[in-house]
Amino acid sequence: MSLCFSFNSFTLQTPKSHQSYNKSQFTSQFIKQIQVNSVPFTSPLKPFKFRAERFNLVRASSATKPVETAVSSSFRSKNPKDINVLVVGSTGYIGKFVVKALVNRGFNVIAVAREKSGIRGKNSKEDTLNELKGANVWFSDVTNLETLEKSLQELGLPIDVVVSCLASRSGGIKDSWLIDYEATKNSLVAGKKFGASHFVLLSAICVQKPLLEFQRAKLKFEAELMEDSEITYSIVRPTAFFKSLGGQVELVKDGKPYVMFGDGKLCACKPISEQDLASFIADCVLSEDKINQVLPIGGPGKALTPLEQGEILFKLLGKEPKFLKVPIGIMDFAIGVLDFLVKIFPSLEDAAEFGKIGRYYAAESMLILDPETGEYSAEKTPSYGKDTLEEFFARVLQEGMAGQELGEQSIF
Numbered sequence: 188m189s190l191c192f193s194f195n196s197f198t199l200q201t202p203k204s205h206q207s208y209n210k211s212q213f214t215s216q217f218i219k220q221i222q223v224n225s226v227p228f229t230s231p232l233k234p235f236k237f238r239a240e241r242f243n244l245v246r247a248s249s250a251t252k253p254v255e256t257a258v259s260s261s262f263r264s265k266n267p268k269d270i271n272v273l274v275v276g277s278t279g280y281i282g283k284f285v286v287k288a289l290v291n292r293g294f295n296v297i298a299v300a301r302e303k304s305g306i307r308g309k310n311s312k313e314d315t316l317n318e319l320k321g322a323n324v325w326f327s328d329v330t331n332l333e334t335l336e337k338s339l340q341e342l343g344l345p346i347d348v349v350v351s352c353l354a355s356r357s358g359g360i361k362d363s364w365l366i367d368y369e370a371t372k373n374s375l376v377a378g379k380k381f382g383a384s385h386f387v388l389l390s391a392i393c394v395q396k397p398l399l400e401f402q403r404a405k406l407k408f409e410a411e412l413m414e415d416s417e418i419t420y421s422i423v424r425p426t427a428f429f430k431s432l433g434g435q436v437e438l439v440k441d442g443k444p445y446v447m448f449g450d451g452k453l454c455a456c457k458p459i460s461e462q463d464l465a466s467f468i469a470d471c472v473l474s475e476d477k478i479n480q481v482l483p484i485g486g487p488g489k490a491l492t493p494l495e496q497g498e499i500l501f502k503l504l505g506k507e508p509k510f511l512k513v514p515i516g517i518m519d520f521a522i523g524v525l526d527f528l529v530k531i532f533p534s535l536e537d538a539a540e541f542g543k544i545g546r547y548y549a550a551e552s553m554l555i556l557d558p559e560t561g562e563y564s565a566e567k568t569p570s571y572g573k574d575t576l577e578e579f580f581a582r583v584l585q586e587g588m589a590g591q592e593l594g595e596q597s598i599f
């Protein structure tokens with residue numbers, strides 16, 4: 188089913204096409220509809236309230252296991268070319284760059300991929316082999332433990348480190364559990380069977396406040412990984428990716444207003460580029476100070492609210508800022524309607540989940556959360572890398588969003 192908002196109305200279309208609607212598209216589609224049909228809003232509903240006790244909040248510092256429990260990390264003393272790194276989720280937005288970063292550092296990279304990979308399976312085997320040049324590409328099925336183990340058996344090499352950049356592409360409830368939990372767990376089990384002693388997980392900073400199904404699936408895997416005494420871990424929890432913030436650039440360039448929720452300061456993040464995040468993830472393979480750590484990470488510079496992101500964009504365009512502020516209550520209304528409909532039509536559960544995801548990212552900051560106060564802190568959120576959102580916006584204004592499509596992406 189698809190959910191179409193226009194400014195003063197929204198319509199639910201029949202359940203048929205709902206597979207093509209996903210969590211990333213919910214907010215951006217919503218914003219596009221608003222940009223196209225902009226008239227003032229008058230329906231502020233009850234604001235969402237954060238209650239720390241509702242969330243099983245985990246402090247990064249307390250979520251670590253002592254390094255003494257680490258099993259053999261002898262691979263660290265080897266030459267990188269002799270270190271076998273298995274990458275699952277190698278064909279994703281971040282995974283591709285992680286493969287590149289690891290290959291550039293001289294590791295022997297084994298990239299697991301599907302025969303049809305990428306958004307909506309648009310890439311053939313040849314495309315994938317081209318994209319993951321320098322890696323030893325294995326076509327397999329991470330959702331099936333037996334198949335994955337058989338592939339690794341055929342590979343005939345021991346594994347030293349597993350890096351997982353897996354994520355559900357749709358963000359649907361079942362798919363999140365299948366990929367963010369089960370397939371990721373399969374890669375842990377199979378990796379260990381073939382000798383892996385370290386696991387690097389691409390997670391997300393938003394799991395600090397788990398209100399969504401994919402966050403619960405990720406947290407379940409994180410918890411099991413942290414408890415596993417046979418392997419060490421580095422859990423990377425990044426803030427927002429550039430692709431998640433670029434959706435309005437071309438619309439604003441075309442003269443549309445920049446749309447934001449509330450006063451434009453409801454949420455903030457420290458955006459990080461694919462290259463910078465991939466480099467941080469690659470650091471986790473060898474860095475001893477990243478062993479058994481939960482690592483929240485953002486890009487360089489200060490945290491940016493949507494209002495500030497819009498200001499950057501208008502400055503680059505040399506235009507007078509034109510903002511459209513939408514009451515967040517409109518999303519609560521839509522979610523309320525969907526939650527009601529799910530009771531009658533259970534097949535709408537994913538549509539309702541996408542609504543909640545859209546709401547979450549319209550209001551929650553992608554920064555370190557203090558579990559006691561429920562406040563986000565930009566200061567406590569570490570920065571890494573050099574690429575800025577301003578440079579990214581400038582590039583999109585010149586070249587468009589190629590390579591940054593949200594498509595079936597897994598978040599925002």
Ligand SMILES: NC(=O)c1ccc[n+]([C@@H]2O[C@H](COP(=O)([O-])OP(=O)(O)OC[C@H]3O[C@@H](n4cnc5c(N)ncnc54)[C@H](OP(=O)(O)O)[C@@H]3O)[C@@H](O)[C@H]2O)c1
Pocket residue numbers: 275276277278279280281282300301303304305306308328329330352353354355356366389390391392424425426427428429431595596597598599
């Ligand atoms: N977007 C953000 O701002 C943001 C911020 C912080 C954290 N994160 C987190 O970053 C992570 C990765 O994001 P991303 O954008 O790189 O993800 P992505 O582009 O959607 O890539 C997902 C990867 O998982 C694989 N995969 C998905 N379903 C599969 C299946 N059924 N069988 C086999 N492989 C499957 C995909 O393979 P195919 O190519 O074959 O589909 C792809 O390699 C997510 O965990 C997300 O929560 C995102």
